[in-house]
Amino acid sequence: MITSDMVLNRFLNYVKIDTQSDPESPAYPSTEKQKNLGKLLATELTALGITDAELDSTGYVYATIPATTQKKVPTLCFCSHMDTSPDCSGANVKPVVHKNYMGGNIQLPNDKTQVLTPAAHPDLLNQAGNDIVTADGTTLLGADNKAGVAEIMAAAEYLMRHPEVRHGRVRILFTPDEEIGRGVDKVDMKKLDAQFGYTMDGESLGHIEAENFSADAVTISVTGVSVHPGFAKGKMENAIKIVSEIAALLPKDKLSPESTQDMEGFVHPTSISGTLEKATLNFIIRDFEEAGLKVKEDMLRQISGQVMRAYPNSTLDFKVTEQYRNMKEVVDRHPQVVQYAEEAMKRAGIKVHHQAIRGGTDGARLSFMGLPCPNIFAGEHAFHGKQEWVSVQDMQKAAEVIVNICRVWEEKA
Ligand SMILES: [Zn+2]
Numbered sequence: 001m002i003t004s005d006m007v008l009n010r011f012l013n014y015v016k017i018d019t020q021s022d023p024e025s026p027a028y029p030s031t032e033k034q035k036n037l038g039k040l041l042a043t044e045l046t047a048l049g050i051t052d053a054e055l056d057s058t059g060y061v062y063a064t065i066p067a068t069t070q071k072k073v074p075t076l077c078f079c080s081h082m083d084t085s086p087d088c089s090g091a092n093v094k095p096v097v098h099k100n101y102m103g104g105n106i107q108l109p110n111d112k113t114q115v116l117t118p119a120a121h122p123d124l125l126n127q128a129g130n131d132i133v134t135a136d137g138t139t140l141l142g143a144d145n146k147a148g149v150a151e152i153m154a155a156a157e158y159l160m161r162h163p164e165v166r167h168g169r170v171r172i173l174f175t176p177d178e179e180i181g182r183g184v185d186k187v188d189m190k191k192l193d194a195q196f197g198y199t200m201d202g203e204s205l206g207h208i209e210a211e212n213f214s215a216d217a218v219t220i221s222v223t224g225v226s227v228h229p230g231f232a233k234g235k236m237e238n239a240i241k242i243v244s245e246i247a248a249l250l251p252k253d254k255l256s257p258e259s260t261q262d263m264e265g266f267v268h269p270t271s272i273s274g275t276l277e278k279a280t281l282n283f284i285i286r287d288f289e290e291a292g293l294k295v296k297e298d299m300l301r302q303i304s305g306q307v308m309r310a311y312p313n314s315t316l317d318f319k320v321t322e323q324y325r326n327m328k329e330v331v332d333r334h335p336q337v338v339q340y341a342e343e344a345m346k347r348a349g350i351k352v353h354h355q356a357i358r359g360g361t362d363g364a365r366l367s368f369m370g371l372p373c374p375n376i377f378a379g380e381h382a383f384h385g386k387q388e389w390v391s392v393q394d395m396q397k398a399a400e401v402i403v404n405i406c407r408v409w410e411e412k413a
Contacts, residue, residue, distance in 0.1 A: 021083035029059030029176035059176035073168025077194035080148030081178030108137030143380035143390035148200030155402035167406035197373035211328035344404035
């Protein structure tokens with residue numbers, strides 16, 4: 001059995017290590033301090049008897065749990081990210097364990113204004129009798145994704161101590177810089193040498209996520225006509241006004257992040273900048289279908305074309321950059337990856353719940369790099385803020401699911 005302490009004690013240690021990533025830094029990893037956790041993990045893996053645990057120079061941790069079966073089982077990879085979001089402080093995290101939660105509000109001790117209510121955190125309603133971990137109200141907790149890290153470590157401990165559990169070769173991968181979109185930039189796929197993967201970075205108990213947004217960035221740059229304002233009549237075409245008109249014509253009651261949910265995509269202006277002569281509008285566009293991305297792109301082309309008709313001497317540049325794609329395309333070709341995870345959850349007494357991710361994951365990118373990689377719940381909630389929380393018993397279940405996934409793959413081989 002994986003006990004709750006096997007997961008909790010590790011988790012409490014990991015969240016105290018500041019691993020905030022930095023989008024402004026060009027370095028790999030973006031912050032050197034992420035290696036402090038990487039070092040500890042490599043040391044702990046070695047202490048478990050793993051002989052090849054390694055923290056590489058770019059901040060990735062790799063390790064192998066050797067196979068315990070003669071059968072030919074595909075190598076599985078379990079992956080979590082070590083960094084925390086730049087959106088909220090991750091320094092001096094003081095985790096608080098609220099034992100045996102009986103419902104109601106949770107007051108965070110060091111900031112009176114930080115109160116977790118079931119109304120704001122409806123998942124708390126499923127946690128009666130469980131132990132909840134929060135931060136103290138002054139920082140994020142870092143359960144995203146140190147919950148996943150602790151679960152993989154607890155599962156590794158269990159598998160190393162129980163060679164009678166039959167499983168194939170298992171690779172462990174801990175990544176830096178996921179929160180700034182660079183989580184798999186420097187993964188050495190050859191060295192990783194795995195056939196199928198699972199990220200442990202989902203939310204509620206039982207969640208499995210095998211589809212995510214497809215994502216493009218669109219940049220619209222307008223070059224206007226600059227003339228001395230005193231002599232501009234009939235000549236000036238102000239790029240600031242042109243891009244503002246484009247922005248003003250975006251739909252407000254649909255196709256925006258603030259008006260969509262579930263399987264709906266959106267067009268989202270993220271920044272606007274410029275001068276009279278040249279102005280730029282940056283967008284991200286999202287949809288679960290590639291055809292849906294095209295529709296959104298066409299809408300932006302249509303709106304900007306319509307605006308430009310009034311400015312015959314200005315020019316518009318429209319640039320689309322691919323960001324990431326829906327992993328469903330890859331994962332659907334290997335249905336056993338999801339099926340075996342479902343079986344693993346059922347054996348742990350968990351009700352399976354399929355979710356689509358309204359964003360991207362390391363797993364989405366890994367899927368297109370040759371490692372089909374759905375996302376499994378880690379028990380983390382309210383990411384990137386001071387009210388982040390995690391359930392100890394859900395973390396324990398997630399670790400059990402990892403062990404079960406290894407078992408199921410061996411049985412089916
Ligand atoms: Zn995460």
